[in-house]
Amino acid sequence: MLEEKLEYIFNQFDHNGEFESYKELASGHINDTYLIKTKTKPYFVLQRINQGVFKDVPGLIENKVAISKHIQAKLKHLPLKKQKRRVLAFAKTKTDNSYYKDNEGNFWNLMYFIDKSVTHEIVKNKEVAYQGGRLLGQFLTLTSDFDASKLTEVIPKFHDMSFRFSQFEDALKVASKERMEKAKPYIEKVEDLKAEMHILQKLKESGEIKIRVTHNDTKISNALFNRKNKGLCLIDTDTVMPGIVHYDFGDAIRTICNTAAEDETNLDLVNFNADYYKAYTKGFLKKMKSTLTPTELKYLPLAAKTMIFIMALRFLTDYLNNDIYYKTKYPEHNLDRAKNQFKLIRSFTEKINQL
Ligand code: GN1
Numbered sequence: 158m159l160e161e162k163l164e165y166i167f168n169q170f171d172h173n174g175e176f177e178s179y180k181e182l183a184s185g186h187i188n189d190t191y192l193i194k195t196k197t198k199p200y201f202v203l204q205r206i207n208q209g210v211f212k213d214v215p216g217l218i219e220n221k222v223a224i225s226k227h228i229q230a231k232l233k234h235l236p237l238k239k240q241k242r243r244v245l246a247f248a249k250t251k252t253d254n255s256y257y258k259d260n261e262g263n264f265w266n267l268m269y270f271i272d273k274s275v276t277h278e279i280v281k282n283k284e285v286a287y288q289g290g291r292l293l294g295q296f297l298t299l300t301s302d303f304d305a306s307k308l309t310e311v312i313p314k315f316h317d318m319s320f321r322f323s324q325f326e327d328a329l330k331v332a333s334k335e336r337m338e339k340a341k342p343y344i345e346k347v348e349d350l351k352a353e354m355h356i357l358q359k360l361k362e363s364g365e366i367k368i369r370v371t372h373n374d375t376k377i378s379n380a381l382f383n384r385k386n387k388g389l390c391l392i393d394t395d396t397v398m399p400g401i402v403h404y405d406f407g408d409a410i411r412t413i414c415n416t417a418a419e420d421e422t423n424l425d426l427v428n429f430n431a432d433y434y435k436a437y438t439k440g441f442l443k444k445m446k447s448t449l450t451p452t453e454l455k456y457l458p459l460a461a462k463t464m465i466f467i468m469a470l471r472f473l474t475d476y477l478n479n480d481i482y483y484k485t486k487y488p489e490h491n492l493d494r495a496k497n498q499f500k501l502i503r504s505f506t507e508k509i510n511q512l
């Protein structure tokens with residue numbers, strides 16, 4: 158039974174918690190994540206890392222732990238209670254490891270749950286957008302002196318546009334007739350945007366945009382807030398790697414400014430909220446402006462479009478591949494996600510000129 162298994166795994170870690178129950182946290186598309194409720198707080202978050210997606214799980218976990226430690230060291234001036242709310246903390250196993258490997262070969266890691274925190278799948282007020290910007294700015298500032306070359310590249314070329322295009326082109330060769338037919342209008346859109354969507358990558362490759370530590374999965378549901386909408390910390394640091402600021406800025410915008418969830422099928426509800434863009438950018442620049450180069454700053458708006466696009470491209474690719482990567486709830490889930498992102502690009506393009 159799952160409950161017994163989770164309890165067993167939970168007890169392989171070194172903590173004072175007594176297992177009471179679990180609840181699946183199902184918003185991620187890759188890992189299996191469970192809230193572990195204990196008889197007395199703190200609660201915990203237990204996570205099985207997807208080894209199909211992440212080839213070097215120990216490397217991934219070392220990345221997360223190192224980044225957390227780096228941030229923890231910088232928060233020492235805060236009272237302990239606050240420190241604990243501003244950064245993820247990982248538990249070690251009883252044998253002093255950062256992960257537990259079960260008898261089926263699965264890797265698990267355990268974090269302390271940050272009490273009285275909430276996440277937002279959709280942003281409903283400007284304050285959350287602003288606070289989201291601050292959080293990301295803070296994360297990038299606090300990690301800006303971490304040597305990015307020390308991090309394992311957990312998914313090589315994760316946000317590399319040419320790589321995502323080559324995966325897309327491979328998928329076109331193997332896709333079923335039926336899926337090709339349904340995807341056709343979106344395949345055309347991909348081709349139309351190809352050149353523009355490579356601009357950031359070229360600037361990265363030429364060295365005009367610098368490499369820094371980036372989070373690489375900054376959708377707003379990966380940020381914790383308190384109940385008064387104040388930003389606490391970024392979570393899901395699985396994909397922390399060397400990258401460019403545009404990845405994180407753009408991916409956050411993709412979700413903060415979408416007036417609907419990323420898989421909403423009623424596309425009339427999917428629009429780009431320009432007020433949230435302004436609020437988010439204001440919060441972000443407040444923390445980041447002094448460290449951004451003029452080139453980094455100049456290309457922030459293009460980052461938004463590029464990151465919406467790369468997700469559209471990846472969802473579409475996975476649809477053509479018969480859903481081998483993302484968790485899906487029904488056969489056209491990935492196609493619906495892609496349609497949603499293309500609608501968001503259209504709305505973004507209409508609104509960005511007013512900004
Ligand atoms: C995946 O599993 P989750 O929700 O943390 C994906 C991100 C996408 C996101 C789309 C490793 O993240 O890149 O932006 O889905 N993570 C990986 O919601 O591919």
Ligand code: MG
Pocket residue numbers: 185374393395396
């Ligand atoms: Mg993630």
